Amino acid sequence: MLNIKHILVVLDSDHPEQPAFHRALALAGSLKADITILGSCYEAYCEDSSSLEVDTKNEIKSALINNKQMWLDSFVEEAKEHGVEISTEVHWQKSLYDAVMASMNTSSFDLVIKGTKPHSLVDRIFTHSDWNLLRHSQAPVLLVKSAKPWLQNRILASIDATSHDKGHKLINENILDYAEHLADHLETDLHLVNSYPMVALAFAMVPEVTAPDDIQKYITEQHKTECEYYAKKYNINDDHIHITEGDPDDVVEVMAKEIDADLVVIGSIGREGWSGVLLGNTAERIVDRVACDVLVIKPLDGVDPEVE
DSSP states (O other): OOOOOEEEEEOOTTSSOOHHHHHHHHHHHHHTOEEEEEEEEOOGGGSTTSSSOHHHHHHHHHHHHHHHHHHHHTTHHHHHHTTOOEEEEEEEOSSHHHHHHHHHTTSOOSEEEEEOOOOOHHHHHTTOHHHHHHHHOSSOEEEEOOSSOOOSOEEEEEOOTTOOSHHHHHHHHHHHHHHHHHHHHHTOEEEEEEEEOOHHHHHHTOTTSOOOTTHHHHHHHHHHHHHHHHHHHTTOOGGGEEEEESOHHHHHHHHHHHTTOSEEEEEOOOOOHHHHHHTOOHHHHHHHHOSSEEEEEOOSSSOOTTOO
16 A cells, blocks of 8 residues: 655755755645655765865865755754654765665655756756656655645646556556545545547648548547546546547646646656657656646556657
8 A cells, every 4th residue: 555654855955945845844744754854965076086185175075064964954943843753864976866866775765855947958968866866766756846835735647548558557557546645645636637649630641541430539438438447446536537639748738737736746657868868758848847846656667668
């Protein structure tokens, strides 16, 4: 049975606000979970290859770690005031992503929470920490856009309902497991969204091929049937099922805005290499396109990286 009890919160001292911390406090209180807040620091001139004296390098490294620890400690009292059990970790790592991986090598977490902001192509090319986390984290990653509380009480879960291969079925079930778990504990409405292909456009691109009669009706009914199956399994009301023609990222963006969602829950197959940089991943595109927080589920087993 799904249970979120240990939350890792990634804090970035370069950001003036820490929305991840405030979201973690709210979730930890509702889920009865503990949180670990993590920070990292690093300076190349403290490494062995530096020309500085060993004692000087050690003093600088110690001061940097102590300063980071003091900064993390400044959040502890607020967590205790909310009745949330909290611990801190400082890692000597070049990036926050490396710090998270180091922490996960020694501890088990059910959820990672990090603040995020719009990403450029440069971020993608140079493997921004957010994208690395989405692709390689051993736990689901919640990217937080704002410290504002979730006020609309709506969670939107996006699935690929008609894909029956093992990988997609596993992703769908994990998405809905997490979405239902959060909806139950936070007493929010759970909505389901599913897109289906633009068949008319596809056939228009190959005019020598005639579209079968009622093909669009057949595809729509197929998606409706599969969505109703998932809705029944995860206690989603019929009027909370949204089936729309279009690309997944377009459909999710529009539907999240239409229902004023607080959170979108999506899956990621973690495409690697240059195809991932240039083409992107649906989950990564959605992160930048929606205004609300995004929870990305990447199953650890049973997913073929070539799944499209």
